[in-house]
Amino acid sequence: MVGPPGAGKTMLAKSVVSILPPLNKAEALETTLIYSVTNKGINTTKLLHERPFRQPHHTISDIAMIGGGSYPQPGEISLAHNGVLFLDELPEFNRNVIEVLRQPMEEGLVHISRAKMSLCFPANFMLVASMNPCPCGFYNHPTKDCVCTATAIHKYLHKISGPLLDRIDLHVEVAPVAYSALIDNNNGAIFSSSSVAEKVLHARNVQGQRFVDEPYTFSNAQMSRSQLNRHCLINKEVGMLLQNAMEKFQLSVRAHDRIIKVARTIADLAASETIQADHISEAIQYRCLDRSSWGKLKD
Numbered sequence: 001m002v003g004p005p006g007a008g009k010t011m012l013a014k015s016v017v018s019i020l021p022p023l024n025k026a027e028a029l030e031t032t033l034i035y036s037v038t039n040k041g042i043n044t045t046k047l048l049h050e051r052p053f054r055q056p057h058h059t060i061s062d063i064a065m066i067g068g069g070s071y072p073q074p075g076e077i078s079l080a081h082n083g084v085l086f087l088d089e090l091p092e093f094n095r096n097v098i099e100v101l102r103q104p105m106e107e108g109l110v111h112i113s114r115a116k117m118s119l120c121f122p123a124n125f126m127l128v129a130s131m132n133p134c135p136c137g138f139y140n141h142p143t144k145d146c147v148c149t150a151t152a153i154h155k156y157l158h159k160i161s162g163p164l165l166d167r168i169d170l171h172v173e174v175a176p177v178a179y180s181a182l183i184d185n186n187n188g189a190i191f192s193s194s195s196v197a198e199k200v201l202h203a204r205n206v207q208g209q210r211f212v213d214e215p216y217t218f219s220n221a222q223m224s225r226s227q228l229n230r231h232c233l234i235n236k237e238v239g240m241l242l243q244n245a246m247e248k249f250q251l252s253v254r255a256h257d258r259i260i261k262v263a264r265t266i267a268d269l270a271a272s273e274t275i276q277a278d279h280i281s282e283a284i285q286y287r288c289l290d291r292s293s294w295g296k297l298k299d
Contacts, residue, residue, distance in 0.1 A: 001013070001128075001129070001130045001131075001172050001173075001174045002130075002131055002132070002133050002171065002172070002173050002174065002288065002289070003130075003132070003133065003173060003174030003175065003176070004132065004133065004137050004138050004141050004144070004176060005132065005137045006176065007174045007175065007176050007177065008174065008177060009088075009130035009174050010086075010088055010130065012174070013084070013086045013088070013128045013130060014053065014086070015193060016084050016126070016128055017050075017051050017053045017083065017084050018193040018197065019193050019196045019197040019200050020051055020083075020084075020126075020197075020200065021197075021200060021201050021204050022049065022051075023048070023049055023050070023051055023082060025047075027082045028047040028048055028049055029047065030081060030082060030122060031048050031051075031052060031081060031082050031083070032046075032047050032048045034074050034078055034079065034081055034121070034122065035048065035079070037073070037074065038073055038074055038079070051082060051083040051084065052079060052080050052081070052082065052083035052084070053080075053083055053084045053086065054076050054079050054080040054083070054084070054085050054086065054125075055086045055087075055088065056076045056085075056087070058087075058088070058089055058092040058093045058094075060076065060093070060097060061094075061097065062094070062096050062097045062100050063075065064076060065077060065097050065100060065101070066100050066101075066104065066110050066112070066123075067110060067112055067119075067121050068112050068114075072112050072114065072117070072119050074121045075110070075121075077101065077104050077110060077123040077125055078110065078121040078122060078123050080123075080125035080126075081122045081123055081124055081125055082124060082125075083125060083126070084125065084126045084128055085125045085126070085127050085128070086128045086129070086130075087127070087128070087129040087130075088129075088130050089130065089131060089132070090129040090130065090131045090159075090160060091131050091132075091156055091157075091159035091160060095159065095161075098160070098161075098164060099161065099164065101127065101164065101167075102163060102164055102167060104123040104125075105127060105167045106167065108122065108123060108124035108222075109121070109122060109123055109124075110123045127168065129168070130174075131160070132156075133153075133157075133173075134146055134148040134152065134153045134156055134157075135148050135152055135153075135156050136148050139153055140173075141176065142175070142176065143176075157289075160289075165289050165290070166252055166254050166255055167254070169221070169258045169261070169262050169286070170262065170286040170287070171286060171287045171288045171289040171290065172286060172288065173288050199269055200269075202269075202271075203265065203268040203269045204219065206268045207219050207220055207265075207268060210231060211227075214227065220261045220262075220264045220265045220268070221261055221265075223261060223264075225257065228257060228260055228261070231264070232260050232261070232263075232264050232275060233274070233275075234260070234274075234275050234280070235274075237277055238275060238276065238277050238280050241277055241280050241281065242256070242259065242260075242280055242284075245259075245284045249287075249290050251287075251290060255287065255290060259280065259283045259284060259287070260275070260280075260283075262283040262286060263275050263279040263280045263282070263283040264279075266279045266282055266283060267279045
């Protein structure tokens, strides 16, 4: 999520857990086992039923993030297994810390090798990150002026490497909330966490049926290339739309696959059996950092 200070990025991130489906028995057992080998002061005599939400500070070390130490312990990414890892102000994290996320985000595992042992911790987490659009935070703000130069904006944005951004499915620009919308009580009823959670649960059930005969695949995000070819067929019109976006924004093969996965999920939420042009268009719009023009219009 990219947006100015006070736009609600942190609040949105903390709300993600409330719309996710509840842990099933296997996930609850996995999560409980991870916390049972740590010294986090959490009661693990009973199964944990709430999805974890981890929010490490930007001063965290790479070992604390991925795990390790003299007596290897799970890091934050494993403590967020089956839950959410929230990195607030992503560019403020040490470059080494966020770059070590690349392999776990692909495989859902983290491998730790030491002289006397080699361990593998589960790390199938949902990464949610937030950042300002520039150092002052007000580039593209509708009412406040940005005081940053184009060079400063590009330098700030490029603290996040392309390979890491490529692994993030959604790049969403968060706009400031108008006062009229803030005090509108009807919005709370329309977009409450419980109503959104029902839609998410329905979409997850659809995906569960889709992959019922395919072990170790439970959601669209876990699909391999061969599964994409089976479950995400697109017609010629949709294919041309995706091709134009690939060429215009110079997207990678990884971004291509992730756009299709997101489009498949959008179609599931809309109760559509096939991926339509509007689903692909929406998925492309959710990659604003691939097509960003921040700083290009500044003197």
